[in-house]
Amino acid sequence: MMGFDYGRFGTVGGNALRRNVRRLNKALADALRPPPRMTVSEWAAEFRKFPEDAPIPGDWSHDTAPELVEIMDAMSPHDPCEEITVMKCAQSGGSASAENWLGFISDLAPGPVLFVQATFQAALDWAAEKFWPMVEATPKLNPERRGTIRAQGLANGDGSTSKKVLFSRSSGYILLAGANSAAGLRQRTVRYAVEDDLDQFPADLDGQGSPEGMIDERLKVWRSRGLSKRLKISTPTIEGSSKIAAAYEKSDRRHYYLRCPECTDRFLIDWGDVQWVDGDHEHAHVVAPCCGVQIEHWRKPEMKRPDGWLSDRIDGKPVPRVLTEDAFQAFRARMQPSRKRGFHLAGEISTFQSWGEMAVGFRDAQGDVSKLKTWTNLKRGIAFKVATDTPDYEQLMKLREQHWGVGQMPIGPLVVTLGGDVQGDGIYVEKVGHGPRKETWQLDARFLPGATDVPGEGAWKALDEYAQRGTAFPGGKVLPIDWECIDAGYHTPAAQAYCAKRPRRLAVFGRAGWGRPILGRGETIGYEQQGRRAGRAGSKAEDKAHIVGVSNVKLSWYGYLRTTMQAFAAVEESGVAEVTPVGRVHLSRDTPADWFEQATAETIEVRMVNGFPDRRWMVMPGRQNHYLDCRVYNLAAAEKLMLDTLTEMDWAALRADRYAPREDGLRDLFAPDLTQSQAPPAPQPSPMPPQPRHGYVEKREGWL
Incomplete structure (x- = not known):
């Protein structure tokens, strides 16, 4: 068979044609050549890099965490595993394994990927903080080095976006989504899925089922061909309702x-x-x-x-x-x-x-x-x-100690907080004293009647007068409340106006959720939304707020009550002097009768949602929970003041300062009637000096 005659195109033209044919042959061979048979762990060892500012910069090394090798290898295309569940502690390297898998996919097994976080904003944060730094540090992925990921913001509009990461050598991509948006989970048929922080996914989404079920539908076509892969990864939460623990139980x-x-x-x-x-x-x-x-x-x-x-x-x-x-x-x-x-x-x-x-x-x-x-x-x-039994409120009445007058306190408390639960016809308030080892004294609890929809009027005026009366310490000093946390979930503008009027007041919003901290700063509630508004920041006042994670706070409160009751029962039974437990609760003979029932008005119930058990706090039938909410906000105020960080020396200095006699050297044998409106107001607190720890109990009269 005669070869092609390049000579008839002349020396220059013929040589150019030969070069083009060689390039074409190579490109065709490269296209037909199957990708190298590598595992994800082998790919990571050869290509994954960490930036210079990473805790462990440079090349990926299996010696750092060899337990991750088998996890990554299960994600490899030739492995028959189709679903990998990683139940992990924090900072275990599990998420880094997922990042390696995504890099591997873009290079050797391209296809559509759905990456799901609890919210779309969380997915964007992951991309900014984890994914793109990996791309920039890893030449195999870096678009500036002809890597497998397309750059963002290309002039021709053909690059990656904040929502969709495109692969440069194929039509594959990584689509970012939030588990709180049904629209984001219905958009594509995908081959791969990563469900990160699974335990924070909602149990039901817009009445359409669980996010896990929706993701399962997105994988159906590829799974029918035996080509899909799915990674579930999370720290667990509550036994019996943890999604990652349930997935782990269904695995090997x-x-x-x-x-x-x-x-x-x-x-x-x-x-x-x-x-x-x-x-x-x-x-x-x-x-x-x-x-x-x-x-x-x-x-x-x-x-x-x-x-x-x-x-x-x-x-x-x-x-x-x-x-x-x-x-x-x-x-x-x-x-x-x-x-x-x-x-x-x-x-x-x-x-x-x-x-x-x-x-x-x-x-x-x-x-x-x-x-x-x-x-x-x-x-x-x-x-x-978690213990699902609720403390018996009638038994709690045994904890009542001696009387201490309204506006005063017994020996023991060193810091005072106030929590307020707002209703339409008034405000429930509880004033609590705090000491070392989370010991608390219930100083006062009452209902302030009046309208709450108009700022500064009705119950708000009464609350302001009540809070300004201060508290008489055993040495005779009358000091203002250290911090107030006021429920702003009902009449938000009025609550925020009250808190803005004076220092050391905070408008808070209680939110359920086992993964929430006691007090979160400036969390955007708008990202909890579902449906069309999911993931969008709102313009309402409460969209950027201080969130109180009520689920865990109530867990702590019930724990304090139980250990207090156990210590009391031990003394009652044996007469042995009790060892003060952490979180010891002191109650006065003046505690309102309805406080005991309200402070224990909720219990943990298990409900099945889309086939999964969901444990949540529920108000018991016929009970009200206003004083329970007040105590929750008091514990949030203690968190704001960072009382659990105070040392023994800090507490001793507070005691020396606040229990010292009044400056005039006199101490009233009979407490002043602080409930009367004509009582002299407490001195206005001076502005808090700059401190390295925000929210710390402010310095007064040189206590430190």
Whole structure:
């Protein structure tokens, strides 16, 4: 067969044609050549880079966290696994594995990807803080180095956008979406899906079902061809209603075994293995369950191997906690490559937190159920079991102590807060004294009648007069309230006008949710919306507000009541002097009768929503919860003042200053009637001086 005659085009033309043909042949061969058979972990080791300002800059190294290798490999296209569940502690590297997978997809297995966060804003934040820095640091992805990701803001309009990341070598893309928007989850048929922070997804979306169900529909076509992949990743929340824990239970439930550096056996670490000496939590160590040897934290890296994962049941039988190396490998050989794999990245194995750090957190959470829940979720990476029993309000009446006059206090409290729950016909208020170890004294509780829709009038005027009377300390000083948290969810403008009138007042909005902090600053409520307005910032006053995470605060409050009742019962039964528990609650003989019933008016109920149990606080039939809300806002005020950060010296200085006799040297044997309007007003507080910690109890008369 005769070849093409390039010579008839002349020397210059013929050579140019030859070069073009060679390029065309190469391009055709490249197009037909299948991508290299790499795993996601191999791709990460070869290509993933971290920027110079990252905690661990430079190349990705499996030596840092070898437990992530098997998780990433399950995401590889040639692996039969189609759903990967990662239940993790905070800062475990699990999210970085998801980032590696997205980079791998853009390079070697392009296709449409749906990346879902709890809200669209959270997805945008992830892209700005995690994804684009990875793209910029990784040459394989960097568009300026002809990488696999298209740049943003191209002049021709053919680049990536804030919502959609485009791949440069294919029609693939990453679509960002929020789990609170049905429209964002219905837009595309996709091959891959990442559900990040799954436990923060709503249980139901616009009455159309769960976000997980909608994502499942987006994957249906690719899944029918055996080509889909799905990654679920989150820290868990409440046992029985955690979405990531439920997904993990439906998987093959893999746990990570450490290798003992002394006897070389493998063992599944448990929190009970972490021990410390004489309260020295900072230097906690592990006592190996295999040989009893004490292992210091610095040896953790040598205990971890890429092959450390085992399902909790193999061949229908539970896997022992301690195994010889041969037995461990035998179990590994019998473990089936399931289509649904679950990995538990427990805090005890994490590279990025020490056993000492976990022990300190455990110590600091004692006595506070909410903090213990947070520690369990974030530090250990397991779901927290909440007590569903409600304290008996009739039994609480036994806690009433001596009388202390209105506007005064007993010996003990050092800081005073006020919480207000606004109703249409008045405002419920509770004034609370605080001391060390979260000990509280109920100083006063009452209902201030009057209209609440007009700023500065009705109940608002009465509340302002009440708050300005101050509180008489045992030494005779009358000091103003340290901080007020007032419910602004009902008549928002009137509540905000009241708080703007004087310092140390804060308009707050109570919101349910097990993942919320006690007090969040300036959270945009508009992003909780669903439907057409989902993800858009609103213009209403409450759209940028201080949010009180009521679910966890109520958990703490009920915990304080239970431990107080237990301490009281111990003294009543044995006569032994009680050890004051953390969060001890003191109640006066003057506490209103309806306070006890209202302060315990809610209970945790379990409701099935789209097939998932949902645990939430519900008001019991026939009860009102106004004083419970008041106590919640008082605890939020304590959080605002950062009382849990005060040292023993700080508390001692406060006591010396606030319990000191009045400057005139006299102390009234009979307390002044502070309830009368003609009582002299408390001195106006001076502006709070600049301080490094916002919200800290302000300095008064040189107490520090």
